[in-house]
Amino acid sequence: MADVAHCWGFLLLVAIILTFTCKTVGEDDLDDLAFQAGNQQNVQFGPAKKMRYLLYSINPGEGFNLRRDVYMRVANLVKLLNEKEPFTLVLPPWGRLYHWKSNIRQLQLPWSHFFDIDSLARHVPVMEFEDFLKVNRKPEIDIIYYLQRFKEGWRDGKWEERIEFRDCIDDTGFKKDKDGRWRWWFWGYEQVYGKKFSCVSLQLEYKGLVPFLMKNADSTVQSIFLGRAEKLTHGSHSEWSKEWWTARRSMRFAKRLRDVGDKFRLENLNSTDETDQTVLDPDWRTMRRERGTAVGGPYMAVHLRRLDYKYAHKENVPSIPHAAKQIKKALKKNKLDVVYISTDAPDDELDELRRELKGVTVTRFERTKEALNEYKDGGIAIIEQWICAHARYFMGTAYSTFSFRLHEEREILGFSPESTYNCFCGTGKDTCDQPSKWITKYE
Template identity: 35%
Template structure:
């Protein structure tokens, strides 16, 4: 009787403290009670591929700390994909498993999906929300210095990915510049906090851009198997290739929309685009007439581009998802399928300063393509044309 009473009292105390318990007879007894969780979010206008890069900054930050035997109880919570500005059809919340192999992500860094956290508690209370802000002058005195300071200026955050059961105990405005690992200094301000969030996660910089740590993280970002299968089927049916490295087609990423206005000095006209594709095929003696196009161009621009290419006897391909594929995977899934197709092509031409093109170049580096077939860009019809940087994979 005494033992039973003690057990009941122990459960009541645990419930009062909001601690998770599970059946000891279960195969796994997963609990977050002894974990410290780091949440982050990104400026709403930022796109899918920049957000992938921000994830890597935080994932490397935690993975490197764990390697050094530090902060072993910290885990990174992946922010759901929600209402991205560039997505035209996807408005509902998507988790990371919709686009990536979650087991592969977890093999590199201690990450959790948001829904894994939310199923543990009906209400989530974040101890401290740090809203990061840029300094007005990053190069004060002509020198870039890593630094941060608590700010009295107003900082606004109203996100939480559509959840209405998340609250914050305290919001703190922070001017910040430097590498992402410097955020650990903020976590020491309130060492008893177990749930910490950083808004504007795009502000901290990579600790190890282009190093082995960077590429180890990047390699772990394997795509959702269903998306890989969709791309594989498309390549097999249209380009008669059943491997990850094909020699039967050229691919391009033709960025338009905001680039036509904000960065018009970086992109060519339709005729200029056709001329550069034709020259690339002839200069590199590529024996194919098949061209795959990934683009956000308007229907009229796409029609004009196809018309001009067909006049030179080229066969043009675009990936058009079915209604069911679009409903399940949304714009993000379609973008990944296009990137996989581009990554496997004989030769790739991208758009300068586009993160969509950057991600394709990284995939091609991982697959082992020659850099000369990967780091190519469209140039404006006239004027200077800076050659793209070559970020080689580090083993």
């Protein structure tokens, strides 16, 4: 009888295990999406802790490279939130931006089109917006916090950290429908709505938002949306901090775009990672490069902003002849005779630059119709950045976020400050202030 009782006890245990481990196929599919959000969790949570989601938007007028900077702020916010509860960062789809001038359709582009999602997820759990809609089962967001300035400005003319619920100052774009749902354009996903909405005035580093969210978004709130997330600042976690650089190092470009840039370098610039000493480690977390270890390809790279910069920053933007003069001087100094040009200059100015650089081999990645359809404006910008990042010597445009991001890329690859932090001087100036020199820091 004892043996029979033991056998029945064993069978009961097996039944209990199966009951708690078996799910329907549909639930498994959704769990797979949730786990794809990231393969790195620093904190282990018990089964009672349900995954929560942080979404965000940015001022529509902001450019591609500034949006990358805002991503780093929000990603590091999610990293801090994960020390409290499990959060996944939902990535806002890309759409047409001011500097994307082509006529091709560019709407609801996923982050995977431009960046390596697995690389991002080694920093914090991330998820595409469309995957969030599948996991969430309903096209709804629990709470929307629209971030704004304080109407009265700084107190006594001094900046101080503070955050308060306030009446909305400007037109937020969010409207309440007849059913009490908060509507916004949500990147063209018209079915999406918010259940609750508040305007929040703040002067705050992103880390200061953690206690606010933990206090005001209780356990019933699964999804939180931050409108105008650029209002958050890096503060003490800016370019000189380990936290900032960790987020930045995770932002590797999509491999297919890097491959296009590498192919161009090989065929047009006699440049490979092996000869340039710029081979990437498979995992950015293990990659540590000393400054000056990267050699770079036998060419100079130039980022020359024109268009709106000729008016917004005219004291820092040279005429075409003066730009050519500075390029030739840098080529001679570095014993190079090939220059790669990345510019938004119109064709007539580019033709003028080529004439001014007579005797110099000038090359660029052509924005053909086929390339634009395949990679989009943002993808071509990344291909150009990747090519510029591997040059033996780089010269950029002052105050341009495109050039800023290139400085960082070259720091990560191990280039020397002397070959990286250079910018054009305005017309009539032979010398001018050069970019600040940041150094990569590791956690």
